[in-house]
Amino acid sequence: MDINPFPYNEQADTARVASRLAQAIERKEPCSMISMADGEAAVLWAAKGFGEFHYLSAWGFSAEDRRGVAEQLAAAIPRCDIVCLPRSGPEASKPGMGPKLREALRLWDVKLKPEALIGDSLVSFYLLYDAWLWMLLENRKVLVVTNEADKVAAALMARIPPAGIDAYAGAGWWRAADAHPIMLEEGLAGSAKCLEQAANLPWKPDLCILGAGSRAAHLCVEIAEMHRIPVIELGSSMACFHAASDLAAYHQWYLAGG
16 A cells, blocks of 8 residues: 655755746646645545535635535646645644645545656745746746736736835846736636636737636646646735735745745
8 A cells, every 4th residue: 555645755946846847838848836735635624524614715705615626626636747735934844734735635545646746835935036936937928817817917017026026026027928817716616717718818828827726736737738838826925916025934934945
């Protein structure tokens, strides 16, 4: 019996994650990156009957189909190219964070594909430093998928970095060649509409950035394969594009172990 389905000898730092994404852009290959933490762990445990967590309950969407979300997530993770799990920062090793998520994946018998990279859940923030994300976005056609996609897309086309990012972006602030927003509705129903819109874009994107929480894995995989591009799940860090953010703590964690 395989009791350790995760190849932890393949733990990738931020630079290696960025290079895998850059190679996908150059080679026009699909590459899907997802980040998971306590929210995904709670969804997977609850869907097996261990708890009453609903994915969007904190925002008033208590009717979310937790079983459907969990099944979709568990089926998509083995198809992902870069899977990011809690590793750095003060919360990662606590019982309710990294260990709970890893055991949730074992509970669902999720196994990664052999060539998958194991990244850090905080890489979605760490890509903001040392110009990693900016280098990937510069002069690219970017598809933006999240519930505030219009704001993020507008920021990608601006030359003024949002407050909080400016300390790390410096004078060489990036600008995307174009950015197309897809507003992601809450709940599973939004996924089908999102994929339909992604299939009918005005131009072919070079890459996609996405923020969708527990629904992200299948959207990452489907959009990546649809357009043969990298799809980067940035989660809550996407708010940094259009709202003032305090990134100092994340930067220290990045310097220590990113």
